[in-house]
Amino acid sequence: MAKRKIKLTRTELKLQRDALARYERYLPTLKLKQQQIQSSIVQAKQTYDKVNADVHKAQQIVDAYKGVFHDVAGVNVQALAKTATVKSGTRSVAGIAVPQFEGVTFSLTDYSLFGTAPWVDRAVQDLREVNRLTAELTLLQACLDLLLAELKKVMQRVNLFEKIKIPETQDNIRRIRIAVGDQMTAGVARAKIAKAKLVQKELMNSSREVAAV
Numbered sequence: 001m002a003k004r005k006i007k008l009t010r011t012e013l014k015l016q017r018d019a020l021a022r023y024e025r026y027l028p029t030l031k032l033k034q035q036q037i038q039s040s041i042v043q044a045k046q047t048y049d050k051v052n053a054d055v056h057k058a059q060q061i062v063d064a065y066k067g068v069f070h071d072v073a074g075v076n077v078q079a080l081a082k083t084a085t086v087k088s089g090t091r092s093v094a095g096i097a098v099p100q101f102e103g104v105t106f107s108l109t110d111y112s113l114f115g116t117a118p119w120v121d122r123a124v125q126d127l128r129e130v131n132r133l134t135a136e137l138t139l140l141q142a143c144l145d146l147l148l149a150e151l152k153k154v155m156q157r158v159n160l161f162e163k164i165k166i167p168e169t170q171d172n173i174r175r176i177r178i179a180v181g182d183q184m185t186a187g188v189a190r191a192k193i194a195k196a197k198l199v200q201k202e203l204m205n206s207s208r209e210v211a212a213v
Contacts, residue, residue: 006172008179016176020169027161034158036094037151044147048140055133062126065119075120080109081127086135096150098143101136 006012087102106128 006176008176008183010180013173013176013180016169016172020166020173023161023166023169027158027166030154030158030161033094034151034154037096037147037154040093041144041147041151044140044144048137048144051133051137051140055130055137058126058130058133062123062130065123077120077123078127080107080124081131082107083128083131083135086139088139093143093147094150096146098146099139100143101139104132104135106131 006016084105084107086104089100089102090097091100092098109124
């Protein structure tokens with residue numbers, strides 16, 4: 001977008017002053033939002049790291065007896081532990097709607113409790129915990145991605161106002177004030193010259209009238 005050429009007039013001076021007032025009013029609000037998002041990102045990252053650690057711990061428990069899964073006749077342990085649906089809502093963080101984990105549902109358990117080894121129930125439970133935590137981790141990552149994307153946009157606007165718009169507008173105001181001041185000085189000088197000419201003309205007219213008498 002081409003930069004608008006400013007006019008060196010009083011009207012333009014008012015427009016530039018109004019613009020500067022808007023930028024200086026919006027900038028603190030943007031900075032506050034930036035701080036809120038940064039704080040939320042720190043909290044979300046801490047939660048993500050904790051859930052990620054829980055996923056690894058739960059996975060280690062499952063890995064300890066993962067090799068015997070294939071020995072369960074007619075029972076697909078991994079299928080029984082598969083997540084059916086992920087329940088989520090939204091919450092507002094610094095005015096941004098981000099997803100919030102609310103839980104998961106699993107397929108109905110359909111196998112003989114008497115015809116399978118006792119550890120199968122525990123294996124299904126442990127695998128489901130891994131899948132529940134993984135679903136929560138996925139949602140936390142989506143939340144972090146949204147917050148980071150919003151932070152980037154807010155920081156770009158802060159930099160735009162702070163490093164470009166405000167200095168540019170302040171410079172425009174300075175240039176216009178100098179030009180308007182020069183115009184006023186020139187106007188005063190022209191008025192003095194015009195007045196001097198008028199006085200001189202009146203004196204000449206008076207001298208002629210005297211000479212005529």
